[in-house]
Amino acid sequence: MSTAAKVVRFQLHDLVRNRWLLGYTIVLLGLTSALLWLGGGGERAIVSLLDVVLILVPLASVMFGTLYLYNAREFIELLLAQPVGRPAMFAGLYVGLTAPLVCGFGLGIGLPLLISSVTVSIPVRALIILLATGILLTLIFTAVAFLLALRFEDRARGLGAALAVWLAFAVLYDGLVLLVVLAFGDYPLESPLLVLTLLNPVDLGRVLLLLQFDIAALMGYTGAVFQRFFGDALGMATATVALLIWVVLPLTIGLRWFRRRDF
Amino acid sequence: MTSPAVEAVGLSKRFGTREVLKGIDLRIAPGRVTGLVGPNAAGKSTLIKIVLGLVRADLGRLAVHGETLNGKVDYRRAIGYMPQAAKFPENLTGREVLRMLQDLRGADGGLDEELIEQFRLEPELDKPIRTLSGGTRQKLSAATTFLFRPSLLILDEPTAGLDPVASGIFKDKVRRAREAGATVLLASHTLSELEELADDIVFLLEGRVRFHGPLASLIELTGLANLERAVASLMRENGA
Numbered sequence: 001m002s003t004a005a006k007v008v009r010f011q012l013h014d015l016v017r018n019r020w021l022l023g024y025t026i027v028l029l030g031l032t033s034a035l036l037w038l039g040g041g042g043e044r045a046i047v048s049l050l051d052v053v054l055i056l057v058p059l060a061s062v063m064f065g066t067l068y069l070y071n072a073r074e075f076i077e078l079l080l081a082q083p084v085g086r087p088a089m090f091a092g093l094y095v096g097l098t099a100p101l102v103c104g105f106g107l108g109i110g111l112p113l114l115i116s117s118v119t120v121s122i123p124v125r126a127l128i129i130l131l132a133t134g135i136l137l138t139l140i141f142t143a144v145a146f147l148l149a150l151r152f153e154d155r156a157r158g159l160g161a162a163l164a165v166w167l168a169f170a171v172l173y174d175g176l177v178l179l180v181v182l183a184f185g186d187y188p189l190e191s192p193l194l195v196l197t198l199l200n201p202v203d204l205g206r207v208l209l210l211l212q213f214d215i216a217a218l219m220g221y222t223g224a225v226f227q228r229f230f231g232d233a234l235g236m237a238t239a240t241v242a243l244l245i246w247v248v249l250p251l252t253i254g255l256r257w258f259r260r261r262d263f
Numbered sequence: 264m265t266s267p268a269v270e271a272v273g274l275s276k277r278f279g280t281r282e283v284l285k286g287i288d289l290r291i292a293p294g295r296v297t298g299l300v301g302p303n304a305a306g307k308s309t310l311i312k313i314v315l316g317l318v319r320a321d322l323g324r325l326a327v328h329g330e331t332l333n334g335k336v337d338y339r340r341a342i343g344y345m346p347q348a349a350k351f352p353e354n355l356t357g358r359e360v361l362r363m364l365q366d367l368r369g370a371d372g373g374l375d376e377e378l379i380e381q382f383r384l385e386p387e388l389d390k391p392i393r394t395l396s397g398g399t400r401q402k403l404s405a406a407t408t409f410l411f412r413p414s415l416l417i418l419d420e421p422t423a424g425l426d427p428v429a430s431g432i433f434k435d436k437v438r439r440a441r442e443a444g445a446t447v448l449l450a451s452h453t454l455s456e457l458e459e460l461a462d463d464i465v466f467l468l469e470g471r472v473r474f475h476g477p478l479a480s481l482i483e484l485t486g487l488a489n490l491e492r493a494v495a496s497l498m499r500e501n502g503a
Contacts, residue, residue, distance in 0.1 A: 003367065010355065010363040017354035017391075074350035081315045081344040082367045085336045262278070262318040 003084050007092025008099070015100040020067075024060050024101075028052070028108025036116045045116075046126045049109065050209050053134045054202050058141045059166050061101055065145025066162040068097060070155040077263045090258045094251065098142045105134050126212040133205035136243045140201050141166075143250035150257045169202045177203075194229060198242045208239055266329040268293040268415055268446035269314055274323035276309055283309045285470040286323065291448060291463075296441050298461030298478070299450040300494055305467040307450045308347075311417055314448070315344055327415065340368060343413030347420045349404030353393035357384065357403050360392070361410065368411055378406040381432050397424055405433055409440065416440060416447045422456060434460060454491040464490070466497055473497060 001009075015021055031052050039045040069076075072093075079089060109131065113122060144165055152158035177196055181189060197203045211230050229235040269291040276284040284306045291297050299307050312318035313325055316332060316339065324331055327338045351360045365374070379385060382402040387395060395403070401424035408416065416437070422430040437460055441447055451457050457464065457478075464481050466474040474481060474497060478490065485493040 001366075006363070006366050010352070010359065010366075013359055014352040014354045072352065074346070074348070075352055077317060078344075078346065078349065078351075079367070080317055081339060081342070081346075082364065083336045083339045084367060260319070263312065 003088040004092040004095070007079065007084070007089060008096040011092065011096025012100060015068075015096070018100075020064055021100055021104055024064070025104040025108045028056070028105065029112060031056075032109050032112040036112055043123055043126065046123060046130055047210075049130060050206065053109070053130060053137070054206055055170050057105060057134050057137045058170050058202060061138045061141035062145045062148075062162045062166050063159070064101065065097055065142040066149050066158050069093075069145065069149035070158060073263075080263060086259045087255065090255050094142065094146065098139055101138045101142065102135050105138055106131070109134060123212070126209060129209050129212060133209060136247065137201060137205060140243070140246045140250070143247055143254060146254040147250050147257070150254060150261060169200055173200050173203060194226070197226075198238070201243055201246045204239055204243055208236075265293055267291055267326075268328060269448065270324075270326045270329075271310075271313075272324045274310070274313065274320050274325060276306075276313065276318065276320050283470055284313075284320070287467075287470070287472055289465065289472055289475065291446065291465075293446045294441070294444050295462040296437065296447040296449060296460050297463045297465055298457035299448060299465050299467065300452075300454070300457065301467035302498065306470045307467055308419065310467070311419055311448070311450060314417060315339070315342065340411075341414045342417060343408040343411065343415070344417045345404055345408040345419065345421045347423065349400055349407075351392045351400070351403070354391055356391055357388040357395070360403070361388070361407065364407055364410065373412070375409050375412050376406075378402070378409055378432070378436055381436075382406060382429060398426060398429065401425055402429055405429075405436075409436060414445050416445055416449075418447065418449045418451075420451055420453075421449070422451075422453065430456075454489075454494060458490045466494065468498065 032049060035048045035052070036045050039048050076089065076093070080086065113127065116122070145162060148158050148161045148165070152161060177193065180192070180196070197207055207226055207230060211227055230239055267290040269289070271287045271289040274284050274287040274289075275282070283304075287306075287310065299310070301307055309318055313320050314327060316334075316336065326332070328341060330338050332338065351357075355363075379388075382405070384399070384402055384406060387399055387403075392400065392403075405421065405425075408418070408421075418437070422433055425433060434456065437447055437449070447460075449457065449460060461478050463476060464474065464478050465472060466481075474484075481497075482490065482493050485496045487493045487496055
């Protein structure tokens with residue numbers, strides 16, 4: 001077994017007993033069950049679930065990730081004093097942290113949907129996109145957590161920055177986009193808006209999923225532009241690549257920092 | 264002459280504007296206990312961390328057992344490191360921590376479980392780390408340090424969290440390891456402990472080596488009765 005895999009294994013041993021992670025799974029289970037029960041399943045349930053995924057998954061990933069890395073600092077030091085190389089340690093830490101988060105997410109969202117699929121029909125394509133978006137957001141915001149924990153020596157600052165990142169992407173970004181639309185309403189905005197969407201993984205997830213339903217038509221002219229762009233294969237591919245870049249870029253920078261860092 | 268266990272040549276390190284090590288030259292003799300002393304912020308921890316590969320030097324060269332580090336990791340198989348305050352993952356048990364380290368290092372030379380026995384750690388090993396007292400965690404850390412029969416022991420204030428009985432057991436263990444041929448690098452503020460254990464003393468002050476030699480010759484040099492007074496006099500001489 002590779003060194004990274006060994007690090008992953010022991011992190012999993014630690015994290016399966018983590019109360020925060022258990023809480024996260026239970027909250028997702030509860031919310032999904034409630035939404036399915038109230039919303040009656042089908043498309044509407046998936047759309048309501050979308051908001052849960054877009055808000056909760058980035059928040060949990062970036063906050064839990066940052067907190068975990070600060071708590072594990074001395075332990076990382078201890079492991080790096082063993083015959084463990086830094087790239088292996090970095091890979092082990094990342095996989096060991098994202099795997100339980102992805103499992104918690106999959107279980108919390110997937111289990112109630114699976115149970116309810118016995119009685120109501122769930123649009124499969126939309127469900128796959130919902131799950132894939134949630135998993136990618138977990139990978140992205142955990143990678144961002146690595147960047148923050150490496151960048152800020154001080155724990156309180158790092159956690160503050162994590163909260164700020166979440167606020168910016170999941171809450172404020174939309175408001176800013178709206179401001180742009182209002183301020184420059186007289187100009188053709190389709191291309192700038194497409195670019196703005198590609199720059200925010202949370203928005204990207206939202207657009208991808210909403211376009212699976214007819215409600216995209218309700219999004220007006222911009223909706224039509226998005227539909228034209230994201231609706232076809234090339235658009236989907238572009239969006240997926242953008243999300244993958246969002247995973248790879250912070251990880252690449254993070255690994256660089258991790259290799260050079262003094263512990 | 265045998266090659267030194269640790270050899271530093273012109274080792275320099277700065278953190279931001281603070282110059283922590285200013286060109287350290289040092290040869291730690293194998294098979295001896297070398298005490299690392301100096302006031303706070305003298306650069307002891309940084310030096311130790313460079314030996315472990317946790318901190319990278321800006322300038323200079325460092326070799327362990329004749330092998331220049333340069334980002335290598337395998338040399339750490341020969342090192343047992345005990346940090347000032349060990350922190351293990353809270354939800355793991357002591358046994359899982361031991362198994363993990365064993366997994367990472369392999370245990371070809373057989374395990375040395377003497378400290379587990381002498382500290383009576385066995386009944387504590389199946390409890391989650393978060394339920395253990397600070398002293399018990401420190402004992403666990405001590406036990407892991409000796410577990411793989413390392414030929415180079417790096418101990419950073421090892422007895423700070425130990426009660427007198429445990430501290431005694433620990434010091435006896437260090438002595439036995441030395442008799443078995445291990446090199447020990449011991450950073451400590453407890454000068455009586457160094458007086459008991461150390462063969463040589465390295466005195467660091469403001470990032471430079473101010474004295475390196477046998478303990479006895481330091482005491483002789485300063486003409487004072489014990490290490491504490493000798494170190495205090497060195498610090499005064501150097502204006503610390």
